[in-house]
Amino acid sequence: MLIRDFIDERPQVSLFTRPRRFGKTLNMDMLRVFFERSEEDTSTYFWDKKIWECGKEYQEYQGKYPVIYVTFKDVKCEDWETAYDLIYKLLKNEFERHSELFTSDKISSYEKKYLTSMMNGEANENDVAFAFLNLSRMLHTHYNVAPIIIIDEYDTPIQQGHVRGYYDKAIDFMRALFSGGLKDNPHLSYGFLTGILRVVKESIFSGLNNLKINSILDNRYSEYFGFTPEEVQEMAEYYESSEKYEEICQWYDGYRFGKTEIFNPWSVIGYFNNECIPRAFWQSTGSNDIISEVLNNATMETYEKLESLMQGKSFVTHIDTGVIYPQIQNNPSSVYSFLLVTWYLKAVTNEQPFGGDYMCEVALPNREISYVYSKEILSRFENVIPPAAAIAIQEAIYTMDIPKLQNKLETFLLKTISFHDATNETFYHGLILGLCAMLDNQYHITSNREAGNGRFDIQMLPLDVKLPGILIELKAGKDCTEGQLDELAETALKQINDRQYHVEMSARGVKEILQYGIAFSGKSACVRAEIKM
Secondary structure, three states, rough: OOOHHHHHHOOOOEEOOOOOOOOOHHHHHHHHHHHHHHOHHHHHOOOOOOOOOOHHHHHHHOEEEOOOEEEEEOOOOOOOOHHHHHHHHHHHHHHHHHHHHHHOOOOOOEEEEEHHHHHHOOOHHHHOOHHHHHHHHHHHHHHHOEEEEEEEOOOOOHHHHHHHHHHHHHHHHHHHHHHHHHOOOOOOOOEEEEEOOOOOOOOOOOOOOOEEEEEOOOOOOHOOOOOOOHHHHHHHOOOHHHHHHHHHHHHHEEEOOOEEEOOOHHHHHHEEEEEEOOOHHHHHHOOHHHHHHHOOOHHHHHHHHHHHHHHOOOEEEEEEEOOOOOHHHHHHHHHHHHHHOOOOOOEEEEEEEEEOOOEEEEEEEOOHHHHHHHHHHHHHHHOOOHHHHHHHHHHHHHOOOOOHHHHHHHHHHHHHOOOOOOHHHHHHHHHHHHHHHHOOEEEEEEEEEEOEEEEOOEEEEEEOOHHHHEEEEEEEEOOHHHHHHHHHHHHHHHHHHHHOOOOOHHOOOOOEEEEEEEEOOOOOEEEEEEEEE
8 A cells, every 4th residue: 555655646756764674675675566667577466465456547557667776774884985885786786687778779889888887897986976867867768768766775874874984975975876866867757765864954865855755753654664553463363372462562562653553563573483472673683873872972861861761751852853863972952863763762742843843752662672772771881890790790699699699799899889989879770780781681671660569679570481580679878887788688678578569570470589689888788688489
C-alpha cells in the first residue's frame, strides 16, 4: 500500500526518515522491483499482494521505468578518502548494472567516453559528483522514459563524517551529488531517499522545492515502516505464542510514526527466532555513537532528565526534526531531537505550535531501549572502574561472597575514589550501577523504579528465570563508625523486605533472589545479604 499511496500523491522527490532496522532498505528494494523495467516479468512478485488488487490504474506503473538504485548503508569509513573510494565503487556498480548504455545507438560518443572513464576508475571528483545527473540523462535518452532515482541511507556517509572528523568534505560532495540528480533534473520521473536524519539545514537539498519530507511525526506512510499491532498479533498466532503478546509489547512496542503505533520489526523477528526469550536485539545491530556523543556533551540538567526517563517518567520538550549533527556540541537542547528521530525516545504526544517544529511529550519507548540507555549511560563509568576490580566485585555479588564483596568494594574505593567524590548516596548509587553493567547480557538492569510498596535502588532482573535475581539497596552516612555502618547496612536490607521489592521478579517466575543491603561512609563499606526463595 506504500506503492498505492505514492502513486496517489506522486511527489517528485520523497524523503523517508526512519530509525535503523525499521525496513527502509526493504521498502526501497520493493519500489525498485515494482517500478523498474526488466527482461524478467517482475509483476509475478506482486500478483498476490494488495497493490495488484487496487486495479489496472496502479498495475500500469509496474515495470515502466529505468531505475537508478544506490544504498550508502555500508559507507562507514574512518576517513574521507576511503569513504569517497567506496562511494565511487557503489556508483560504478550502478553504471555497470546499466551496461545496455555502452551499446546504445542513442548515446553520443562523448557520453560513452564518460561511461568508460567511470567504469575504469578514471573519472575525477567533479565527474563522479554528477553521476546521478549524467546517468539519468543517458537512461532517459536510451529508453525515452525519465528514470526513477532511489538513494537508500543517504545520510550514512554524513553521520560517519561527523563521528570521524570529515563532515564538511562529506557534506560538500553529497550536496553536489544529490543536487545534480534531484534538483531541477529534467531527466527524473521520481526520486526516493531514506535516512535517519533530515540534513536540510546544511543546504544539502538547497533549492530542492520538489522534496516531500516524511518524518517519524508525519501521518502519511506511517504504517509502512515497522510492524503494526495487528501484524504482530498475527505473527504471534502463527508461532503459537499468542500468550506472549503482552511481553512483546513491553519489550518492543511503544514507538509511534505519526498516529500509528509501531513495533520494532528487527527485534520482534529476533524474539520469535530466539524461542520467545526477550533480549535487546536492536542494540547489537549498529553503533550507538550518537547516543554516546549526546551523553558526552550532556549538561547536568540533561543528564538528570535522562535519568528520569529511565525511571519511567516523561517530560515536554521542543523538537526540531531538521536537526543536524554539529548541533550536538553547539546546542545542548538539540539532544532530545536527536534521540527522538534516532528512536531512543518516543513522542507520547506532539503539537506543532509554530513553524515546522514540535512540542512533544517524550519518554522511553520500551524495555529494550531502557536496556540500551543503561548500557550506554553506565559505560561512562568504564574509565574509572578497572575491569579486574569490576569483575571481582560482580563475581562476589553473583556468588553472594559477603566478605569478598565488602573487601573488594573497600579496596576499590581506597585506590580510585577521592573523599571529594564520596559525598552522598547518589555517587555510590552510580558507582554500584556501573559495576553491575557488565552483567547486562544476562540481566535487565533498572534503578529507582517502583516495586512493592516503594522504590528500589537497583534491580537486576534475569533474562533467564533460571538465574537468580538481584536486589540492591544502598545507604550512605558521614563519618560512620564500624557499628553505625553495620546498622545502616542492616537497615538497607530490612527495607528490601519491608517494602517487598521482590514482587516483580517473583511474579515473573524468578525462584531465587539475592538481596543486598550495602552501606558506605567515605572509603568504607559494609555489606549485609540474604537469599529469598
